Amino acid sequence: MKLAQGSERLVYFPSGDSMLAGILTAPERPRDIVVLTAWGSGTAPSSGRNQIRSRLAARVSELGLHAFRFDYQGFGESDGEFREPSLNSPYTEDITAASEWLASQGFTRIVVVADCFGAWSSLMAAPSLPNLSGMVILNAPVRRDHHETAVATQSWRWWIGRLRRLSFRKLMSREYRSRQRRMIALKMAAMAGVEKSDMRYRNAIEELLQRRVPILLIYGLGDFREDFESELAAGLRASIERRTAMNRIVTFEEHLADASYPHQELIFREIESWLLGILEPAVGSH
């Protein structure tokens, strides 16, 4: 698949005190919609692992949509210091800044396509995205991050091995003790079958539904699937499906995190099909 960088524009735009690096891909015959991609906190630059974001930009430009990808503060070619990703401190500032920059370029309709921690951050940023016309949420954490889901499922052998590596220096570290307390609490909660209570994901989706922003939820196998399924069973599915027909839930029995070309293809087809459904009212030129 060819990339569409012949029509790509490199940009810097402000977010707080930092300047972020971004790439705006322009289609040949543009419609008045831009797809803003916000990815996770992995180490890949704005192209994404295995060029998934570059390739997605090329694909949506074939539909006549602009695409915009960027590096968060402290990542890739953006300024700023790296901030440890945490569900309590999502990268909302950068996503909002990207949206504002796109609005300053004349875009009045923005569709966010977001993965993993970027999807969590986008959900949390959604109330401050006035031009939001759709959101694709791909493998977003629901109430626990990667570390928390991993800890909860570790075997006792793993815990014993960890205990053996305990040292006086570690014991004296307040940060280490605090982390251990959190991990033990997670393990105990998992053993007791008590789910971590966190309504932020549910509330963010409900807010999008109330605003009549079409959503596409895509989950593969992986650490967030269980939380997602339990959220669906707790009423989220009914809530989504009784709203507009443009809302869609797609699950795959594959691990999508490696972003291999076949997995990218699965994801792209779902996104394209969903985008075509919400595009019709948006025909016009930018």
Add this chain to the structure above:
Amino acid sequence: VVVHINSATGAEERLEHISTERGLLYAWSARPPDAEACVFFCGSILGDFSSNYHRERALARQLLSDGIATIRFHYSGQGNSQGSPQDMTLDSLVSDAKAVLSHWSAPDFSNYAVVGTRLGSLVAAKVVSETPWPVALWEPVIDPARFFGEAARAQRMSQLARAKEGRARGWRSELSSSGQVELLGHSVYPPLVNSLDEVGLLELLGTSPRSVFVARFGARDHSSDGLMEELSRRGFRVTYENHAVSVAWWFDPNRPGKSADLVPSTALWLRNALSAAP
């Protein structure tokens, strides 16, 4: 080209596309005021490209704060650059690096050094072989034939961990029969693999003595002993260090791993090597 002045370092940072016969290459450069020396980065490829990207970024930022200019780029067919991964070969990687480097020859820095990471070490070695420039190598791939074999082994382990059946056939035979092979999510094509047959880091580094820094990640092993001995025999000034870096070859971690003192240590070596350069 898009330019901005970094308020913290005063450096002029540029994002640009550089035209080559394989398409546009994505490059980032930063030049502090009055910088006379420049460090050029040759990153790795496929999974290693992502897993080392943040460390290379950190080193570039450290060098900037030391008043040293830096240039980083994406190879054709990778990252934000144009081109097809199917066309990637060792020659194309070297050609991309030279195209980017020559783009900056006009501003004239008095001294250059090159950093190579993993398979990018081969590219770095080839780039410096015709110059007296010092070169810093992070976890260099000494024997490229093992590069893909290691990924194939990691993939089998990953598949077993996910309770999936590991690949029965060897990756090489699958590459021959299918024209491509998936290794940990990355498509690998014959031109790249074939171009790395019978190529070694030692041969690419040439025989002109220069300063070489080799950093190995993780626990000390003896995999570099032969390289060190041969370079010393050839009169190279060799510095070898081990760093407790979280190793994640080919895997894209969910967050940047700890790099311990790898970055400050490499930056210090580069500063000294550049200031000692003729």
